[in-house]
Amino acid sequence: MGLKARTRKWVALLVAVLFGIGFAAVLFLPYPERIGTEKDSYAVLWSDGSVTEESYASACALLAGISEEGDILFSRGTLKGTYAGGEDLRAARAVLEEGTLLPMLTMDLPLDRLERAALYDVYADMLYYDTDDWFAFNGEKVALCGIGKAETVFFTGGELRASVLSLTEAKTLIVGDDAELSYETLYGTSVRVRGKTRYIVENGAIVDSLLGGTLTAGEPLAADIFVPDVAVCAQGALLPCRGLVSLSLPFVGSGPVAAGEGFFGELGYLFSEGEAYFVPQTLKRVEVRGGALVSFAFYHCPSLEEIDACGVDPSDIERQAFDGLGSLRYLHTPRADVTLENAAKFTTYVAECGCTVYERRDRS
Numbered sequence: 001m002g003l004k005a006r007t008r009k010w011v012a013l014l015v016a017v018l019f020g021i022g023f024a025a026v027l028f029l030p031y032p033e034r035i036g037t038e039k040d041s042y043a044v045l046w047s048d049g050s051v052t053e054e055s056y057a058s059a060c061a062l063l064a065g066i067s068e069e070g071d072i073l074f075s076r077g078t079l080k081g082t083y084a085g086g087e088d089l090r091a092a093r094a095v096l097e098e099g100t101l102l103p104m105l106t107m108d109l110p111l112d113r114l115e116r117a118a119l120y121d122v123y124a125d126m127l128y129y130d131t132d133d134w135f136a137f138n139g140e141k142v143a144l145c146g147i148g149k150a151e152t153v154f155f156t157g158g159e160l161r162a163s164v165l166s167l168t169e170a171k172t173l174i175v176g177d178d179a180e181l182s183y184e185t186l187y188g189t190s191v192r193v194r195g196k197t198r199y200i201v202e203n204g205a206i207v208d209s210l211l212g213g214t215l216t217a218g219e220p221l222a223a224d225i226f227v228p229d230v231a232v233c234a235q236g237a238l239l240p241c242r243g244l245v246s247l248s249l250p251f252v253g254s255g256p257v258a259a260g261e262g263f264f265g266e267l268g269y270l271f272s273e274g275e276a277y278f279v280p281q282t283l284k285r286v287e288v289r290g291g292a293l294v295s296f297a298f299y300h301c302p303s304l305e306e307i308d309a310c311g312v313d314p315s316d317i318e319r320q321a322f323d324g325l326g327s328l329r330y331l332h333t334p335r336a337d338v339t340l341e342n343a344a345k346f347t348t349y350v351a352e353c354g355c356t357v358y359e360r361r362d363r364s
């Protein structure tokens, strides 16, 4: 090793030691002194055009979020205020919103104390979950933590069971693209669900947009669900929906074509766990827009009163498709010669679309 190289090595070591001492010293200083460039006051621009100088403490008391652009938002009475945050705050917010684990855990941005306080104000009530581990933003960084109560759970990856999710008492579940969502995450909970990119939550239906679309689950609190034109419906997908009243489906069962080993043609498939069916008593109305209707397609739907199958090709409807439904009062079917329980109590007429309508007018 030459003299020059040796000198460089010692300089590097010295720098490292000094940096270490300095860093350690900084850690033991009281909070306000830690960063020399902290501001004493912040000029907040209000929605009425006025500008006020706020101390750190008064600014913290007025915090009302962070905009997508990274501006700190305030609220005082009916007034909304803003303080231009830096590029670093915008970046930090984006990382916490994105919920990808590695960027969150390695996030190291030079934020000032008001920016950190604004982030904490927004994200303190959010827990991140990834494959059995829980994380949270602690005011400085995102770090591993234990499970606790939280307003929002961000499900970033792996699998999450409802029994575990319930312990957080979360009201909102955000589902990231690496999360493997199924009914087992939601069954027995009452969370509202928000998807990032992969999972699309609309009209009570949660669709995994990969592979042509799969109905993965229904939102637990949904009373009316419209399932869009997906390729597959997962078994038990609607089990979480214990107060479901009306349902519109692209087909009944697991898929649109009544063939193949994996096909299940009963509505109850969407409410089944193993061999058991748990169709809620609240479910009164079903609209079917296509696919095929096998015999006893509505088996084990104890309270179903209305079925509209207008969109189904009559040749794809088996004669006994609507049979076995003691509560049925209204049926709109493209195939006319179907069998019904209590058939004698129904009157029929032909609708404008050409379908046959069966209607029961008696009181029970």
Ligand SMILES: [Zn+2]
Pocket (backbone or CB within 6 Å): 309, 310, 311, 332, 333, 334, 351, 353, 354, 355
């Ligand atoms: Zn019709």
